[in-house]
Amino acid sequence: xxxxxxxSSQVGEIVRARRKAHKLSQAExxxxxxxxxxxxxxxxxxxxxxxxxxxxxxxxxxxxxxVLQDKPAREAKSSDPAW
Numbered sequence: 861x862x863x864x865x866x867x868s869s870q871v872g873e874i875v876r877a878r879r880k881a882h883k884l885s886q887a888e889x890x891x892x893x894x895x896x897x898x899x900x901x902x903x904x905x906x907x908x909x910x911x912x913x914x915x916x917x918x919x920x921x922x923x924x925x926x927v928l929q930d931k932p933a934r935e936a937k938s939s940d941p942a943w
Contacts, residue, residue, distance in 0.1 A: 871907040871915070878922040879904075892921050 865871060879889050890900040893914070903910055903918075910918075919926050 868908045868910075871910060872904045874924075875907070875918055875922070876904045878924065882922065889921065893917055 863870070863874065865874075879886070882889075884892075886900045886904070887897040890897045893900070895914075903914070916926060918924075
């Protein structure tokens with residue numbers, strides 16, 4: 861599976877879907893991450909406050925990898941953020 865994430869809200873949806881695909885409850889996944897079930901619920905609902913460390917931990921537990929790569933040239937020109 862390969863997903864292009866363009867909004868933080870997608871992260872919560874992906875976490876929820878992968879958790880369910882692995883047949884894990886929020887409590888089970890939270891225990892594996894060393895966080896509370898209520899914190900995981902917040903992450904799934906509002907992932908904007910998710911730290912990079914926590915995102916990497918979630919990816920590892922859910923069998924995902926994070927990859928940053930260059931966009932195709934035509935896509936990069938139209939949507940590059942001003943840093």
